[in-house]
Amino acid sequence: MNTSDQISALNELIVINNDRIEGYDTASKETEDLDLKGLFAALQTTSQSNLSELRAEVLRMGGEVEEGTRTTGKFFRVWMDVKAALTGNDRGTILDSCELGEDKALEAYQNALENTENFQPSHVALIQKQHTALRADHDKVKALRDAENK
Secondary structure, eight states, X not given: OXXXXXXXXXXXXXXHHHHHHHHHHHHXXXXXXHHHHHHHHHHHHHHHHHHHHHHHXXXXXXXXXXXXXXXXXXXXXXXXXXXXXXXXXXXXXXXXXXXXXXXXXHHHHHXXXXXXXXXXXXHHHHHHHHHHHXXXXXXXXXXXXXXXXX
């Protein structure tokens, strides 16, 4: 993988984290539950930390940092708004939507990890570290969702 491809792969993870931050901003607006608002803020913090590290690497490599979100991320947030409106901002529904978003973030990181053969070892370590943090966040959301759906 050449430098341009590495920058592109890191930028894809930047976009995923941008989506995640915006998604949890939307989710926070859809609930009145203070525990969920606190959780969503903590999950945004994970992505903000990820972004800081990823942006630094892209800039170090001479690349331009992607600042946007994916179209699918925007669609997901609109869908969450509509679904929450129809269900009265139901806690279980919000958590279902959040877990779906977490699954997509993990999928993007897993894809990056499956294609690291030409990454610098420091990039592989960074992606693995962030994947582990996102997995822990996913598991928190899933545990709450599972408890809500019992």
